[in-house]
Amino acid sequence: MRASAGTLDSGAVADIRTERLDWRFKSIPTELCGKTIEEATAERPHLFEDGFLGPFVVLESTALEHNLATMATWCAAHGVALAPHGKTTMAPQLFERQLQHGAWGITAANAGQLRVYRAFGVSRILLANQLVDASALRWLAGELDRDPAFEFTCWVDSVHAVRLMTEALTAASASRPVDVVVELGAAGGRTGVRDRATALAVAAAVRNSPMLRLTGAGGYEGALAHDASPTSLARIDSYLDDLRSLVIALSEQDTLDRSRPTLVTAGGSAFFDRVAEGITTGWPPDLNVLPILRSGAYLTHDDGFYRGISPLGTSPRAEGAPLRSALRAWAQVTSKPEPRLALLTLGRRDASFDQGLPEPQWHRAAGHPPTRLNGHEVTALNDQHAFLRLPEGSAVEVGDWIGLGLSHPCTVFDKWSLLPVVDSDGETVIDFVRTYF
Numbered sequence: 001m002r003a004s005a006g007t008l009d010s011g012a013v014a015d016i017r018t019e020r021l022d023w024r025f026k027s028i029p030t031e032l033c034g035k036t037i038e039e040a041t042a043e044r045p046h047l048f049e050d051g052f053l054g055p056f057v058v059l060e061s062t063a064l065e066h067n068l069a070t071m072a073t074w075c076a077a078h079g080v081a082l083a084p085h086g087k088t089t090m091a092p093q094l095f096e097r098q099l100q101h102g103a104w105g106i107t108a109a110n111a112g113q114l115r116v117y118r119a120f121g122v123s124r125i126l127l128a129n130q131l132v133d134a135s136a137l138r139w140l141a142g143e144l145d146r147d148p149a150f151e152f153t154c155w156v157d158s159v160h161a162v163r164l165m166t167e168a169l170t171a172a173s174a175s176r177p178v179d180v181v182v183e184l185g186a187a188g189g190r191t192g193v194r195d196r197a198t199a200l201a202v203a204a205a206v207r208n209s210p211m212l213r214l215t216g217a218g219g220y221e222g223a224l225a226h227d228a229s230p231t232s233l234a235r236i237d238s239y240l241d242d243l244r245s246l247v248i249a250l251s252e253q254d255t256l257d258r259s260r261p262t263l264v265t266a267g268g269s270a271f272f273d274r275v276a277e278g279i280t281t282g283w284p285p286d287l288n289v290l291p292i293l294r295s296g297a298y299l300t301h302d303d304g305f306y307r308g309i310s311p312l313g314t315s316p317r318a319e320g321a322p323l324r325s326a327l328r329a330w331a332q333v334t335s336k337p338e339p340r341l342a343l344l345t346l347g348r349r350d351a352s353f354d355q356g357l358p359e360p361q362w363h364r365a366a367g368h369p370p371t372r373l374n375g376h377e378v379t380a381l382n383d384q385h386a387f388l389r390l391p392e393g394s395a396v397e398v399g400d401w402i403g404l405g406l407s408h409p410c411t412v413f414d415k416w417s418l419l420p421v422v423d424s425d426g427e428t429v430i431d432f433v434r435t436y437f
Helices: 010-018 037-042 061-078 092-100 111-119 134-146 159-171 196-207 230-252 272-280 305-309
Strands: 056-060 106-108 124-127 151-156 178-183 212-218 262-266 289-293 327-338 341-344 359-364 377-381 386-389 401-405 418-422 429-434
Touching: 010 037, 010 092, 037 429, 056 061, 061 092, 061 272, 061 418, 092 106, 092 111, 092 429, 106 111, 111 124, 111 134, 134 151, 134 159, 134 178, 151 159, 151 212, 159 178, 159 196, 159 212, 178 196, 196 212, 196 230, 212 230, 212 289, 230 262, 230 272, 262 272, 272 289, 359 377
Parallel strands: 056 418, 106 124, 124 151, 151 178, 178 212, 212 262, 262 289
Antiparallel strands: 056 327, 327 341, 327 401, 341 386, 359 401, 377 386, 418 429
16 A cells, blocks of 8 residues: 655754754864854855864765655655654654655664754654653653644553553553554564564553553564575565564454554665565465655765675675765865874764774875775774875875765764855765764
């Protein structure tokens, strides 16, 4: 089935551009301080000629647009809805672009993220965790009561959690039931029920709760494998088979709310091809399933982990036009204490390092356009420095700029409250994206 796209408050997103720039936003030129984001954008400042303070991380607009269109086309072709995980960027301006490209909703990881989403009017949210905090549930009940169009679904994986949720929502005098899906886990994974009997017991507890409504099942396969070996892919496929079997059992137990489509959701950014096949096939003809992916890193892709493992990357199992890395870090050479070593003004405070170190790709000397950089390697990061190993004959000198590809975007965005968006030349700023971590 074709699912309708979610919405948000475009006016609230537009208001982001009325915020004034100042010292809170690292890398912003002094000359732009005091101007609104909209006014600064209108000046189309240049990264290297208009006073940006290094290091800085930018978003490349052409790659962003390519990735948005590529993923929307891929999902439509594979019959899945998309609720991208917003924790990757925590950027409502980017949520808006994802929804404009047909995203069914946006996924959150915790109550703090949920509150940010609602501040910008996101209409359909999956919370990919249990919500058992009484304060958060009280707030949620108020949101559901205030906005009849707000659609919310979260996970449950224990009878005890069902009881806690029911008690908190009852105390909050919630007038609308909270939709939940049973989360299926696996041995060695993260959260989620570990066996069928527990899953059915949780479903029965939800059925008996006046405050909850069971709408499907879901989980996260990415915790079960970290490479694309045959053994790993077989484990992913087995998990998806178990997820399908669980949904069918829930239907046979008559615990599902059959007045609406049954949500079946999985999918990070590494194995979404296997997930799409697993949650769109093998269903009984009388079961109206809405299959939902939650991949989030596709938006910017990367130059590391996802490039190598994504089905829209460069891995042997890749299909179709690949995604493009839309993240670029620029750091200046601050020291060259040895012939084969340079230190860059970028460290753990600025770039991801949990799934691979930054990858040197471009060299920009003063007065010259960037040139491709080969044979150079970042070997370590300190808090504020990157160690760049230089090959024999390297032209890199103190004061030059190095453009770096980054791995794992989820641990890049949280380091930057404002990111310039650059035009196709890679240096002219055409927008700024605000993040809310």
